[in-house]
Amino acid sequence: MESSNFNSSLLHFLQSSPTPFHATQSMKNRLLSSGFVELHEDHNWVIEEGGRYFVSRNGSSLIAFTTPSLDFFNTGWRMIGAHTDSPCFKLKPNAQVTRHGHHQLGVEVYGGVLLHTWLDRDLSIAGRVTFKTVTGDIKSRLIDFKKAIATIPNLAIHLNRGVNSDGFAVNAQEEILPILCDATNEFELKHVIQRQLEKEHSDIYVDLILDFELSMYDAQPPALVGLHDEYLCSARLDNLLSCFVGMEALIASNDERPSLLICTDHEEVGSLSTCGANGPFLEDVLRRLSPNPEHYVQAIQNSMLISADNAHALHPNYASKHDKLHAPTINQGAVIKVNNNQRYATNSETAAIYKDIAAQEGCNVQTFVVRSDMACGSTIGPITSGEIGVPTLDIGLPTFGMHSIRETAGSKDAYELYKVLARFTKRTNLIAK
Structure with a gap:
């Protein structure tokens, strides 16, 4: 090769x-x-x-x-x-959060994440879903939304004047909840997961989503970078x-x-x-x-x-x-x-x-x-x-x-x-x- x-x-x-x-x-x-x-x-x-x-x-x-x-x-x-x-963010079992006009996702920090790098990125969701079929079987399948469906916006410098001189500590409980959509839209996380599951696996007929292991990830594709493609960024x-x-x-x-x-x-x-x-x-x-x-x-x-x-x-x-x-x-x-x-x-x-x-x-x-x-x-x-x-x-x-x-x-x-x-x-x- x-x-x-x-x-x-x-x-x-x-x-x-x-x-x-x-x-x-x-x-x-x-x-x-x-x-x-x-x-x-x-x-x-x-x-x-x-x-x-x-x-x-x-x-x-x-x-x-x-x-x-x-x-x-x-x-x-x-x-x-x-x-x-x-290292990444993984969805909590009860991940659905609504705050101040936006539907968000409660996430848990997995591993030694460099937290601030996740701000202002195009994020997607992927992982494993376990469910009961209409015939009563319990199965697991993988899903991957692929497209960017969430983001964690930074706080404007006007509201955080000391960020460049004093540093910026990110609170993992309160400040890294990805925003998924605005609250004028109806949203039920398990319904969204089920639709994605049935979209990716047309042979599956889901009766009930039982549990999931889902992670957030950067939707930007990997690339060769540099004037002469010296670097691999991903x-x-x-x-x-x-x-x-x-x-x-x-x-x-x-x-x-x-x-x-x-x-x-x-x-x-x-x-x-x-x-x-x-x-x-x-x-x-x-x-x-x-x-x-x-x-x-x-x-x-x-x-x-x-x-x-x-x-x-x-x-x-x-x-x-x-x-x-x-x-x-x-x-x-x-x-x-x-x-x-x-x-x-x-x-x-x-x-x-x-x-x-x-x-x-x-x-x-x-x-x-x-x-x-x-x-x-x-x-x-x-x-x-x-x-x-x-x-x-x-x-x-x-x-x-x-x-x-x-x-x-x-x-x-x-x-x-x-x-x-x-x-x-x-x-x-x-x-x-």
């Missing part, structure tokens, strides 16, 4: 994946079209040599893997990890960018080594869930593939995980926020993330493996270490390595504005990471014992 085609497919993936449910469905569609077979956790599995498979949990997390050999305890796995969720780059890169690397693996992609939900809120990295999903899958306890431990110790999650690029307007010797630049290659307090799981051996592979591909490598006087974020890397004991590298693509409604990465970096990860899936030797 060429760089321009890669970025075009990436933009389409981002646009079609406004929620973790939609991202998982997008990955399912891509994997099915590439010859992967869907497995179901409540069925018996028949895994064959030379197979390509995937399984999902909760509709928002996915594990895909290839089995060129079934001798996992000798070959180990080449694993790539990412997460499907992004919502949810953290971390759908890594999901896409990892998926394409797995598809391109040519089945030379057993390889596995894990994309889990709820990383932005700690990963502790049935489908999160701090839950049992990955271990459940690996133990089904290596049911012998001795072989399972051997397989893990012959494996390596690359946890791919975005890294903080050196912002030219805020250069002092970086350690000047560990300040990665956009479009200069992926970033190895190091933290000796184990906020990242990188060690010298896993970093060395990545550097060696990158050199073979002619790709640049950068390093990020947070300033010693600042707190460090974390990823699924330490969680997964702590859960199953797999040697792990934390890496990411340099990004501006992480956790903003619209983030910025380099248009060259994703394709370079894809090339390195694709070679990683074929890697025979790790660290010599």
Whole structure:
């Protein structure tokens, strides 16, 4: 795949994946079209040599893997990890609010949202709806309004004179309720949801909306930006960018080594869930593939995980926020993330493996270490390595504005990471014992 085609497919993936449910469905569609077979956790599995498979949990997390050999305890796995969720606003169960002539939506902040970036944006709604059909069945389906249907207007500077000098703190309870329509129009949220559900799924006859998991999202499409298209600007780059890169690397693996992609939900809120990295999903899958306890431990110790999650690029307007010797630049290659307090799981051996592979591909490598006087974020890397004991590298693509409604990465970096990860899936030797 060429760089321009890669970025075009990436933009389409981002646009079609406004929620973790939609991202998982997008990955399912891509994997099915590439010859992967869907497995179901409540069925018996028949895994064959030379197979390509995937399984999902909760509709928002996915594990895909290839089995060129079934001798996992000798070959180990080449694993790539990412997460499907992004900071956002999620509708509360009783979301319908009417105030001062406007119908609004009560929302809950999910993850570490950069709140002010959501003001004055064109917002839409997507997610999962659970309902009872006219025949009495309970089902769930995805919906996506796609068009802009809401906004959160800023307060005029005339009513907030000190905003540019004193800063602007946004109250999450009172000041981020999206405005949906004016109160002269009749509005019942569940009726709106039901109409959208029946519009998108013509075979569904809904009797009653029972519940929903719906998120607000930026309706502006992703785009290449810059005089020479140097930048990729989009919502949810953290971390759908890594999901896409990892998926394409797995598809391109040519089945030379057993390889596995894990994309889990709820990383932005700690990963502790049935489908999160701090839950049992990955271990459940690996133990089904290596049911012998001795072989399972051997397989893990012959494996390596690359946890791919975005890294903080050196912002030219805020250069002092970086350690000047560990300040990665956009479009200069992926970033190895190091933290000796184990906020990242990188060690010298896993970093060395990545550097060696990158050199073979002619790709640049950068390093990020947070300033010693600042707190460090974390990823699924330490969680997964702590859960199953797999040697792990934390890496990411340099990004501006992480956790903003619209983030910025380099248009060259994703394709370079894809090339390195694709070679990683074929890697025979790790660290010599």
